[in-house]
Amino acid sequence: MPLPTEWDLTLLFDSFDDPRFEASFQRAEALATAMLAAVNGFESGEKAEDPAANLEAGIRMFEELMDPIYRVFSYINLVLATDATNATALACQDRELLLQNQLTQIQSAFCRYVGGLEGLDDLIQGSELLEAHAFLLHEFASQAAHVLPPELEPTVLRMQMNGGQAFSNLRDLLDGTHLVELVRDQETVSLPLSEVRGMAYSPDAAVRKAAYEAELEAYRKIEIPMAACLNAVKGEAQTLSELKGYPSILDETLTGQRTEQATLEALLTAMEESLPDFRRYLRAKARALGHTNGLPFYDLFAPVGAVSRRFTYDEAHTYLVDTLGRFSEKMGAFVDHAFRNRWIDALPRPGKGGGAFCATIPPVRQSRVLSNFEGSFSSVSTLAHELGHAYHGDCLKDAPILLSDYPMPLAETASIFNETLVAHAALADADAKEAIALLDNELLEATQVIVDILSRYRFESAVIEARKTRGLNVAELKEMMLEAQRSSYGDGLDPDVMHPYMWACKGHYYSVDLSFYNWPYAFGLLFGRGVYARYLAEGAAFLPLYDQLLERTGRDSVTGVAASVGIDVNDPAFWRSALDTIRETIDRYEALVDTVNKPV
Numbered sequence: 001m002p003l004p005t006e007w008d009l010t011l012l013f014d015s016f017d018d019p020r021f022e023a024s025f026q027r028a029e030a031l032a033t034a035m036l037a038a039v040n041g042f043e044s045g046e047k048a049e050d051p052a053a054n055l056e057a058g059i060r061m062f063e064e065l066m067d068p069i070y071r072v073f074s075y076i077n078l079v080l081a082t083d084a085t086n087a088t089a090l091a092c093q094d095r096e097l098l099l100q101n102q103l104t105q106i107q108s109a110f111c112r113y114v115g116g117l118e119g120l121d122d123l124i125q126g127s128e129l130l131e132a133h134a135f136l137l138h139e140f141a142s143q144a145a146h147v148l149p150p151e152l153e154p155t156v157l158r159m160q161m162n163g164g165q166a167f168s169n170l171r172d173l174l175d176g177t178h179l180v181e182l183v184r185d186q187e188t189v190s191l192p193l194s195e196v197r198g199m200a201y202s203p204d205a206a207v208r209k210a211a212y213e214a215e216l217e218a219y220r221k222i223e224i225p226m227a228a229c230l231n232a233v234k235g236e237a238q239t240l241s242e243l244k245g246y247p248s249i250l251d252e253t254l255t256g257q258r259t260e261q262a263t264l265e266a267l268l269t270a271m272e273e274s275l276p277d278f279r280r281y282l283r284a285k286a287r288a289l290g291h292t293n294g295l296p297f298y299d300l301f302a303p304v305g306a307v308s309r310r311f312t313y314d315e316a317h318t319y320l321v322d323t324l325g326r327f328s329e330k331m332g333a334f335v336d337h338a339f340r341n342r343w344i345d346a347l348p349r350p351g352k353g354g355g356a357f358c359a360t361i362p363p364v365r366q367s368r369v370l371s372n373f374e375g376s377f378s379s380v381s382t383l384a385h386e387l388g389h390a391y392h393g394d395c396l397k398d399a400p401i402l403l404s405d406y407p408m409p410l411a412e413t414a415s416i417f418n419e420t421l422v423a424h425a426a427l428a429d430a431d432a433k434e435a436i437a438l439l440d441n442e443l444l445e446a447t448q449v450i451v452d453i454l455s456r457y458r459f460e461s462a463v464i465e466a467r468k469t470r471g472l473n474v475a476e477l478k479e480m481m482l483e484a485q486r487s488s489y490g491d492g493l494d495p496d497v498m499h500p501y502m503w504a505c506k507g508h509y510y511s512v513d514l515s516f517y518n519w520p521y522a523f524g525l526l527f528g529r530g531v532y533a534r535y536l537a538e539g540a541a542f543l544p545l546y547d548q549l550l551e552r553t554g555r556d557s558v559t560g561v562a563a564s565v566g567i568d569v570n571d572p573a574f575w576r577s578a579l580d581t582i583r584e585t586i587d588r589y590e591a592l593v594d595t596v597n598k599p600v
């Protein structure tokens with residue numbers, strides 16, 4: 001029997017007409033209203049003298065509320081992922097946003113209450129429920145100083161829907177609907193930006209160059225509204241950060257990601273030290289493609305070498321069950337289960353969004369994976385990545401629902417781990433041409449996650465600093481982006497062919513609530529590789545430790561989770577050792593490329 005290729009969402013709801021959908025939505029709204037009133041009354045209510053009872057009630061109400069919220073929100077978003085214009089799902093989004101605002105207010109009210117209690121540790125002790133949630137309660141307490149004043153909060157949240165959130169939506173609309181004019185076969189065609197950006201992977205050098213030039217020209221036409229969106233979002237982020245009493249936006253981000261300043265500094269130090277290696281890779285790739293002045297931006301994603309192996313979806317299943325099963329039987333069985341039980345929406349089809357993701361739905365103890373499988377090794381690797389996320393979710397399936405969410409830096413641990421496993425297995429039986437392609441694929445992604453991410457971090461830091469006092473015009477934004485690219489890519493990139501519009505291209509700059517959505521990717525890649533190195537060193541003995549590490553991500557700080565497997569993320573030495581594994585790949589790539597390209 002062939003494998004199913006579309007996911008099954010009926011464990012949530014049969015359809016939007018399923019009466020359980022409306023009932024769950026209403027239940028979530030009613031529970032949210034009741035919980036907000038209850039938490040606001042904790043200090044004056046009948047249990048005012050028994051704060052431990054209030055804390056227990058708060059946790060229980062949160063748990064009860066999160067169940068229908070996860071089900072309803074997951075269903076709306078998963079339907080939209082395969083049916084982008086589904087009118088019912090789109091109509092639900094405003095209602096979803098209002099409920100999310102209410103959730104924010106509940107959390108703020110609970111933080112204020114927990115933060116105002118004396119002797120929190122004593123209150124926690126003796127209650128099994130509170131002891132299990134001790135980490136979260138302490139986090140709530142420390143957030144108390146950083147929530148909006150209750151008299152301001154509802155208004156600010158509502159204004160955000162028409163302020164920063166609206167500008168962020170406008171940015172996505174511009175990006176999604178703007179057409180690029182491109183000459184193809186002597187005819188001018190109009191194509192979506194995403195399609196033209198995808199041409200960066202074309203094997204045809206002329207196509208890559210023409211697409212890049214057309215893309216820059218297209219961004220020029222929307223640069224003014226894009227700059228207005230960026231100024232609005234960054235201005236609002238600054239105002240909110242000040243209102244919440246954070247010393248800086250970066251400080252707010254780090255707190256939200258449960259990460260210490262020292263961790264980020266150690267990571268950045270090692271990243272900066274590694275730049276000469278990445279530049280060496282970029283120049284080797286430039287040589288392989290016949291460039292003399294460093295790599296032009298449009299060839300960053302150019303394919304080098306060739307992976308001839310193609311996979312049917314059924315072959316991808318066999319390959320992954322076998323390859324990941326060699327790491328652990330449990331992992332192999334898990335992957336097999338996901339393939340067979342309709343956890344995966346595998347193939348491209350009309351109305352389905354691009355890319356790939358994994359969504360874990362804690363109340364049903366399962367995940368759903370979306371991919372656009374097209375038979376290449378790279379799409380097999382993508383499946384391995386997303387199934388790593390699903391495995392992470394599986395390790396957390398017995399955790400209390402409030403402890404099943406983990407911060408962004410730790411989110412990529414299991415996915416990168418799987419990707420690395422599969423990449424190593426593929427390299428082991430590749431010939432020279434295939435090896436170059438596999439190594440290049442690994443390195444071009446690592447370059448994005450280390451070098452480009454560094455340029456994005458530097459750009460965002462500069463914009464946020466300047467935006468404190470005034471708005472920035474298009475010319476300034478372009479120059480700041482070029483400066484960030486020059487300082488990160490150095491002589492790896494051709495200085496005459498960079499990308500001054502990357503600030504318009506990356507949607508992450510346009511989120512008010514999530515600034516600096518860049519360094520966590522670098523953290524994720526290097527942490528995943530560092531954990532993989534631990535597995536190589538320790539073998540099967542590491543397996544139970546690995547599962548425990550993933551389970552812990554929901555209830556500890558980033559430093560605490562890493563320390564549980566003996567990793568000190570505040571020490572640059574750990575990051576250097578992870579980057580060493582990439583340097584070895586660069587050495588191997590350089591040697592191979594220069595041998596294959598040697599003139600005869």
Ligand SMILES: [Zn+2]
Binds near residue numbers: 385
């Ligand atoms: Zn991922």
